[in-house]
Structures are given as structure tokens and as C-alpha cells.
Amino acid sequence: MADKLFLALVTREREVVVDPDVDQVNIPGFDGDMGIMADHAPLLTILRPGRFSYQKGDEEIELVISHGYAEVTNNRVTILAESAEFLHEIDHERAETARAAAEKLLEETGLEEEAFKEAQDKLFRALARLETKKSD
Secondary structure, X not given: OOOOEEXXXXXXXOEEEEEEEXXXXXXXEOOEEEEEEOOOOOEEEEEOOXXXXXXXXXXXXXXXXXXXXXXXXXXXXXXXXXXXXXXXXXXXXXXXXXXXXXXXXXXXXXXXXXXXXXXXXXHHHHHHHHHHHHHO
16 A cells, blocks of 8 residues: 555656656546545546645645646546646736636627637636735
């Protein structure tokens, strides 16, 4: 029985986190938030935009991620995300501008389904980023 997880969080642009010594990983799953600890059952799930965190001892490191996938197997957690930002990297003014633009687009009538879904995704990403402002 292992007591640590190996965590790899990557986006198209960079390896955000590669840490072989993690106690717990908390992910924003499509169907709800999940906590992953050592010896977790194998899992493959879709991620929604939201708060992502991991714990090392008494330290909790928090990020915001966009859509992606999580795989858990053999005490290894692999996260493939569209984007990932540590809380100190978030530009709240830019996120607020993106939220307003997405809401304005969603108010339009006659949007094609694909355009509606894209605007909705932009809104969800902006809201996830803005949520961190309340807890800073």
C-alpha cells in the first residue's frame, strides 16, 4: 500500500505540475468534485472548468483549470487540461471582461447550437477564474 501519489498536470503549452510526492488531489469532475488519495480505484473522467488543488503535507496548492481529462491508475494522477493557472497568475480584470462578453453573446437570440455552446464554455471558464477572487 502506497501513501503518496505521483501527479502530472499538463496543458498544450506546458507541464504545470509534475510532483511525485502528493498526499491528495482534488479535481472538478464533470459530475462533481472528487478527492483522490493513494490506492484510489482506477478512474478516467471528464473535467469541467473549476478549482483544482493538491495537498503535500500541510500545504495546499490551488489552481483553476479548464476542460480536460483525469486518469487515475497505480497511484498516478494524470491531468490533461485545456488551461491551468495558479491563483496568483489569474488576471481578474480580464476574466471579468470575458464573463461580460460571454453573457452578452448568450443573450442573443437565434444563436446556432455550436456558437451557444462555445459562449457557454467561455462563461464557465470566466466564472471559475472569478470565483478565486472571493477567496484570495
